[in-house]
Amino acid sequence: MNKKLVIIGAGPAGLPVASQIRKETKDFDITVITDRNYYSYSPCGIPFVVSGMIKSFENLIMRGPKHYKDMNIDIKTNTKAEHIDTEKQIVTTNKGEFNYDTLVIATGVKPFVPNIKGIGLDGIYLMYSLEEAIEVERALKESNSIVIVGAGAIGLEMAYAFRKRNKDVMIIERNPQIMSSILDPDMASIVEEYLESNGVTIFKNAEVTAFEGEKGKVSKVVTTEGEIKTDMVLVSVGVRPNVEVAVESGIERGVTGGIITDACLRVRKNGKFIPNVFACGNCVEVIDGVTFRPSLSFLGSSAVRQALVVAENILGTNSVYAPIVSPGVSIIGELEIGAVGANSKRAIENGIIPKESRAYGLTRARYFPKGEIITVKILVDKSYRLIGSQIISKEGVKGRIDSMSYMISRGVTAHQLALIETSYVPPISSVIDPLTIAARKLIGITRDKFELPESMDNTT
Ligand SMILES: Cc1cc2nc3c(=O)[nH]c(=O)nc-3n(C[C@H](O)[C@H](O)[C@H](O)COP(=O)(O)OP(=O)(O)OC[C@H]3O[C@@H](n4cnc5c(N)ncnc54)[C@H](O)[C@@H]3O)c2cc1C
Numbered sequence: 001m002n003k004k005l006v007i008i009g010a011g012p013a014g015l016p017v018a019s020q021i022r023k024e025t026k027d028f029d030i031t032v033i034t035d036r037n038y039y040s041y042s043p044c045g046i047p048f049v050v051s052g053m054i055k056s057f058e059n060l061i062m063r064g065p066k067h068y069k070d071m072n073i074d075i076k077t078n079t080k081a082e083h084i085d086t087e088k089q090i091v092t093t094n095k096g097e098f099n100y101d102t103l104v105i106a107t108g109v110k111p112f113v114p115n116i117k118g119i120g121l122d123g124i125y126l127m128y129s130l131e132e133a134i135e136v137e138r139a140l141k142e143s144n145s146i147v148i149v150g151a152g153a154i155g156l157e158m159a160y161a162f163r164k165r166n167k168d169v170m171i172i173e174r175n176p177q178i179m180s181s182i183l184d185p186d187m188a189s190i191v192e193e194y195l196e197s198n199g200v201t202i203f204k205n206a207e208v209t210a211f212e213g214e215k216g217k218v219s220k221v222v223t224t225e226g227e228i229k230t231d232m233v234l235v236s237v238g239v240r241p242n243v244e245v246a247v248e249s250g251i252e253r254g255v256t257g258g259i260i261t262d263a264c265l266r267v268r269k270n271g272k273f274i275p276n277v278f279a280c281g282n283c284v285e286v287i288d289g290v291t292f293r294p295s296l297s298f299l300g301s302s303a304v305r306q307a308l309v310v311a312e313n314i315l316g317t318n319s320v321y322a323p324i325v326s327p328g329v330s331i332i333g334e335l336e337i338g339a340v341g342a343n344s345k346r347a348i349e350n351g352i353i354p355k356e357s358r359a360y361g362l363t364r365a366r367y368f369p370k371g372e373i374i375t376v377k378i379l380v381d382k383s384y385r386l387i388g389s390q391i392i393s394k395e396g397v398k399g400r401i402d403s404m405s406y407m408i409s410r411g412v413t414a415h416q417l418a419l420i421e422t423s424y425v426p427p428i429s430s431v432i433d434p435l436t437i438a439a440r441k442l443i444g445i446t447r448d449k450f451e452l453p454e455s456m457d458n459t460t
Contacts, residue, residue, distance in 0.1 A: 008081045009106030010039035013281025013303035020311035035080040038130040046133045051161035084249035105279040109239035118211030123218040124233040143231035151178035153330040155236035170201045182339035187390045241283045258285030263320045280306035289323035291350040327405035338401035341388035341408040354379040357442035361434030363396040365426035376434045414439045
């Protein structure tokens with residue numbers, strides 16, 4: 001008889017577990033439970049639909065019901081898991097009970113709802129799912145001015161998207177800089193200038209104290225810096241692990257609020273890891289590969305990688321999810337903003353006093369058309385081990401961030417980075433990569449000591 005695999009969550013973590021296992025074996029009856037209507041879509045594409053770059057939300061749906069039916073994966077939509085009995089191996093939902101032999105919890109995150117007077121007014125959105133994005137799109141047709149609360153990556157991608165739709169956009173950020181969880185202030189200012197040059201107004205050091213409305217709909221945002229009239233508000237002040245059903249069922253969460261797991265992603269209850277219950281995706285507490293402390297990752301890329309680890313463990317391979325450095329790239333208009341590892345703030349919060357180096361370069365040979373300036377920053381600890389990097393340009397960011405991800409997670413030092421051989425071809429690179437230049441500066445090899453090639457004469 002087939003074993004029963006139940007997966008709670010049909011996001012980028014839950015569904016790949018199902019698909020991966022089905023590709024390998026027919027020995028499981030697979031049921032995926034989701035409390036939403038939509039599944040198998042890319043949340044990461046939402047800002048690009050809103051901006052008009054992608055035609056419709058339909059385009060974000062990667063696989064439809066037929067695909068899963070053909071794979072013999074049973075997806076139960078609008079079905080909310082309410083309790084997990086790990087002794088009897090039963091998940092109770094609003095639509096009945098599901099027995100399991102193996103369970104995967106992949107419940108993702110919930111947007112954080114700040115306790116601000118008037119937050120419940122119509123016209124205030126906490127867009128995170130496709131359902132909410134569709135609501136935002138509807139509201140957009142009747143809105144000319146939009147206030148975004150929070151200047152994180154999603155808030156900023158949406159700000160640019162709204163500008164592309166000719167809306168007046170104002171961002172309220174309580175911190176003295178934007179993107180403060182991943183960028184240092186000097187790098188954030190490049191993004192800020194770009195947004196402002198595209199017509200986005202940004203208020204920093206400003207806090208929202210209340211939302212006011214007319215006939216139940218928001219019309220004004222009250223802030224510490226004054227009042228702003230608006231037609232619509234997007235609150236984008238972060239997310240929290242969605243662990244209600246796990247915690248209610250006695251599964252333990254860690255200091256970060258995410259579900260505690262062992263390295264194979266098995267959950268813990270009453271101090272013991274449960275062999276047949278796994279968790280993966282953004283609801284899970286991870287280990288940070290720079291600080292080696294518990295942390296959270298809110299990236300789709302981490303969710304999918306964790307899903308593969310869980311699938312391999314269910315299939316019998318002993319697979320481990322190693323500490324992570326969370327490489328990420330945001331695209332705001334033409335600007336690519338990449339970050340990996342710790343920024344200065346997070347390093348200091350974790351007792352690491354960072355040394356830093358910044359360099360500029362060109363993304364193509366000096367004579368080649370359409371080259372862009374690329375700004376790179378690297379951070380090291382006392383022993384010159386790389387701990388973080390931030391890179392901004394209109395091209396060439398992802399590859400560099402990914403190579404920095406490898407170097408940071410492998411404990412490479414600035415001295416080693418300075419010696420790394422990089423390739424050169426005029427249409428996509430300069431002879432010496434700006435990351436090499438940043439490393440050389442950091443370890444004290446300067447122009448005075450070395451005769452640098454022509455291509456490096458644009459360094460700071
Ligand atoms: C606008 C936007 C842009 C983004 N851009 C990027 C990007 O460029 N790159 C990147 O790496 N990441 C990006 N992300 C983040 C990425 O989408 C998330 O990291 C990813 O969705 C997390 O996957 P998950 O499966 O862990 O959780 P989720 O996607 O949150 O899925 C959770 C699932 O659990 C279900 N669920 C929860 N509780 C229950 C319950 N009690 N019962 C039944 N079902 C339940 C939900 O219905 C859902 O199916 C973006 C996110 C957004 C919103």
